[in-house]
Amino acid sequence: DQQVKQNSPSLSVQEGRISILNCDYTNSMFDYFLWYKKYPAEGPTFLISISSIKDKNEDGRFTVFLNKSAKHLSLHIVPSQPGDSAVYFCAASSQGAQKLVFGQGTRLTINP
């Protein structure tokens, strides 16, 4: 039972354009969402998060949007840079759960 789904295994974007990574969830108890970035041979690193009381959170080139009615969140990267090439995982948690439920990941490739 995949509660968090990233339906695009890979995404290719030209440098300077916008990258949009999508994530869907099924558990309505989730109230905290995060995005992690992972380079090969490294552990995931935290990128940005959003609480269910918000619908948008921005940090520099990264913006996360949350649509609770659709149970959908997205990560926008503008402008995309070659260093953004990595695997991106979305994750969700419910208060008190003390664990994250991750999606399968999306491999983002930024082409020069």
Add this chain to the structure above:
Amino acid sequence: KAGVTQTPRYLIKTRGQQVTLSCSPISGHRSVSWYQQTPGQGLQFLFEYFSETQRNKGNFPGRFSGRQFSNSRSEMNVSTLELGDSALYLCASSAQGSLLSGELFFGEGSRLTVL
């Protein structure tokens, strides 16, 4: 400030053997979580420890176990290894033990290959 340290980084075992992986969290962090990463499955939650107590456990068989010591270091053990246990095992620590107050900091992982 040193990050999360996992040892060993790589190991090869055969079916039926057992393995112990170690994780040293960031200094001052009291919560340690373990995740299994396999291709196509993302990261699957194994268990989480806080102050030597297991607070949460994922849907893995009893062959997977863990513990946390008084210095917050943690170990996980997998007994009677199966081919499907081949994966990257990631340890993560957090300061407050509450995901709402901070994100998880991951180590580089221990890549286990079962032959």
